[in-house]
Amino acid sequence: MMFSKITMGDDGKLNVPTHPIIPFIIGDGIGPDIWRAAVRVFDAAVERAYGGTRAIQWKEVLAGEKAFNTVGEWLPEETLSTFREYLVGIKGPLTTPIGGGIRSLNVALRKELDLYVCLRPTRWYEGVPSPVKRPQDVNMVIFRENTEDIYAGIEFAGSTAESGKVQQFLQKELGVEYDFKDNTGVGIKIVSEEGSKRLVRAAIEYAIQHKMPSVTLVHKGNIMKYTEGAFKQWGFEVAEKEYADKTYTWGQWERTKAENGQEAANEEQRQAEAAEKIIIKDIIADNFLQQILLAPKDYSVVATLNLNGDYISDALAAMVGGIGIAPGANINYKTGHAIFEATHGTAPRFANTNTMNPSSVILSGVMMLEYMGWQEAADKIVEALSLTIKEKTVTVDFYNLMEDATLLKTSEFADKIIEKL
16 A cells, blocks of 8 residues: 655646555644544544545644653654645644744744645534524634635734834834824734735635635725725635626726616626526625524635634634534645644643544544545545534533533543444
């Protein structure tokens, strides 16, 4: 049995061998517990879906506390080079080093590999406790820009020479009228045309591939006109210039309304929907956070900048059961590089207790299998996980919120999923 690397073909599509090598980071805190459970689910699903004709060889690479304790570095270059070489990987939660150095290991990985999409699908699984009345109405995929905005990390502390220089430049060179104080911190928001367009392009491609009805651009362009407002405009440009035969934008609706009246614009939109074109619309970020509670069925694919995406993805996760069941991925669709990850923290207090919910990393693995084109294995896991939760055989987080549930250890939860594959 020969194991080999996943590669990117000249046609821009992944070449996935039947026996790929996939690097993984086990994670800090509860990472080892949830990884050991998840990897058994992955291997069992692949074996049962393909009858032994496909298998994964897992290759451990170091990051976080285990790396620091082993080689004296939080993020060794060998780890980065392995992810570059093997393209697709998966990781558990990582701690953030205290006292200087790398500000965030997760951010460092995304920057080094230019993983410009943070992909966060959100859906409800029957039986999962939720604080909202109709969590089943939530079925969205968030495309969060992953390299700009706050992730650029350009800020200067108050009462420093650097902050003072920026303030002076803004006032004297650019004529900014603002009464800066000596102890004012300053941050710079970065939003580029290239970064915005490649994100929206990926969101539209996803909507086309998965036959989803709309892409919503979420922004705060009413206030930040040249960053978030530009993001909206560049997003509409991508749709209208590159996907004119497959999309219809609210920008087109507005122009038709101005020229021919609202009824003509409405008729144009009805025709676009009848032709199964993807509707590209936009909404102000604060209004969107209301609408996901009031009318979540109106939204499917969402494209947004980094900070907005942070708020939105966690709010949606809470609606369908919490961050413990929320999967995520960081992807560069051009190079093929992708790291799939549990989206929650390390919870060091519960390390080595075999009690925590492994669903986030399991569902991240589902995303990875889908990305590889192994849909049959992915579907088996989703079905088995759904049945396990529906039967109220769950870990302590869900057990405490359910009536007449059966409490399982992390490893036992994985056993139940495997039984149902």
